[in-house]
C-alpha cells in the first residue's frame with residue numbers, strides 16, 4: 001500500500017478562457033474541479049495504476065466536504081483529519097495556446113493539536129505502508145521541521161519515505177535521510193542555491209542533496225526529462241511527447257509511477273518518465289491510467305548527456 005500525506009490539500013478549479021486579460025471580466029468557456037494537492041494527486045495516480053493507496057489529509061469546511069466526496073467518487077480511501085479552517089481552493093486558468101496561470105491559496109492555519117492529529121493518522125497506518133509519500137507545501141501553523149519529524153517517526157516505525165516539498169521544509173527534512181526526494185528543476189536549484197543550466201549541473205545538484213542526507217534523488221526536469229541519482233549511480237530518462245495539454249500534477253504522476261514500480265532503480269525511473277509524459281498529454285490535473293502510458297516512448301540511460309543545455313533552465 002502507498003500512503004500519501006498532503007498537509008495542505010486543495011480543490012483544484014480550472015477555468016478555460018480564450019485569453020487572460022488583466023482587469024477585464026472574463027467568461028470561462030469550460031471549467032472543472034479536481035481533488036488536489038500533491039499527495040492527493042499521487043494517490044489518484046497510484047489508484048489509476050491499480051494499486052492500493054490511502055490519502056491522509058486535513059479536511060475542513062464545505063470545501064473539505066466536497067474534496068472528501070470527490071475522492072470517494074474516485075474510489076480513493078481517504079483518512080481525513082477534521083480541522084476547523086476550510087480546505088483551500090486553488091485556481092488554474094488555461095489558455096488555448098497551453099499557457100497556464102496558477103493561483104494557489106495559503107490554506108487554513110492548523111493548530112498544534114490538528115498538526116499532531118495528522119501525524120497520528122499516519123502513525124496508525126504506517127505498518128501497512130510500503131511507501132509513505134509526503135507531498136506539497138506546509139499550511140500555516142506547521143513548523144518547517146514538520147516533515148523532518150514525520151520522516152523521523154516513520155523511519156523509526158520501519159517505513160520508507162518519499163518526500164516532495166521545497167524550501168526550508170525540504171532542507172530541514174534532508175538530515176532525517178528520506179529514501180527519495182523529488183524536486184523539480186526550480187526546487188533543485190533553490191535547494192543548492194544556484195541556477196542550473198545543463199543536465200550535468202542538475203546531476204551535481206542532486207549529488208549535493210544526497211550529501212545533505214537524501215538517499216536517492218528523483219529530479220524532474222520538465223520537458224528535459226528526469227534524473228535518478230542514488231547509491232548505485234546516476235540515470236537519465238526522457239520520453240517523446242507529441243502535444244503538451246497541461247503540466248499540472250505531472251510531477252505528482254511521475255512520483256506515483258516511480259513508487260508504483262518499486263521506488264528504486266532505472267525501471268522505476270522509466271515508470272516515472274512514462275507517467276510524467278502521459279500526464280502532460282491529459283487535461284487539467286487528470287492522472288494517467290495504464291492505457292495512457294507508452295513505455296516504448298521512454299529511453300533511460302546511465303550514459304548521461306552532461307553537457308545538454310536544459311530547455312527550461314532553472
Ligand SMILES: Nc1ncnc2c1ncn2[C@@H]1O[C@H](COP(=O)(O)OP(=O)(O)O)[C@@H](O)[C@H]1O
Nearest residue numbers: 184220221222223225226241244250251276277
Ligand atoms: N513540456 C513537457 N514535455 C514533455 N514532458 C514533460 C513536460 N513537462 C513535464 N513533462 C514530464 O513530466 C515530468 C514532471 O514535470 P515537472 O514539470 O518536472 O514536475 P513538477 O510538476 O513537479 O513541476 C517531467 O520530468 C517530464 O517527464
Ligand SMILES: O=P(O)(O)OC[C@H]1O[C@](O)(COP(=O)(O)O)[C@@H](O)[C@@H]1O
Nearest residue numbers: 010036037038090136137248249250
Ligand atoms: O502544495 P502546493 O505547493 O501549494 O501545491 C498545490 C498544487 O499542486 C498540485 O498538486 C499540482 O502540482 P504542480 O503545481 O506541481 O503541477 C495541485 O493539485 C495543487 O493545487
